[in-house]
Amino acid sequence: MKNLKSQPKNAIIKLHRVLEQAIKAKCYDCQCGQKKLDCEIIACPLYLLRPWANKKYRKNKQISQG
Numbered sequence: 001m002k003n004l005k006s007q008p009k010n011a012i013i014k015l016h017r018v019l020e021q022a023i024k025a026k027c028y029d030c031q032c033g034q035k036k037l038d039c040e041i042i043a044c045p046l047y048l049l050r051p052w053a054n055k056k057y058r059k060n061k062q063i064s065q066g
Contacts, residue, residue: 024051 004012027050030042031037035052 020051027051036047 007015017034023046026046027039028035030041030044031039031052038053039047039050
């Protein structure tokens with residue numbers, strides 16, 4: 001991957017959107033097409049990035065990490 005600092009802003013935004021879509025697709029596949037389920041697989045490397053997580057959980061997790 002090229003150095004992100006040398007990339008134009010719109011290329012970085014596009015990369016971010018592609019990564020976000022890939023994460024959503026993987027989680028959607030893992031949950032058998034059900035968006036409303038909260039993932040319980042803590043060992044998954046995408047666990048902290050899961051798109052359909054409870055917003056309270058995310059906020060509490062961010063506070064405790066940083």
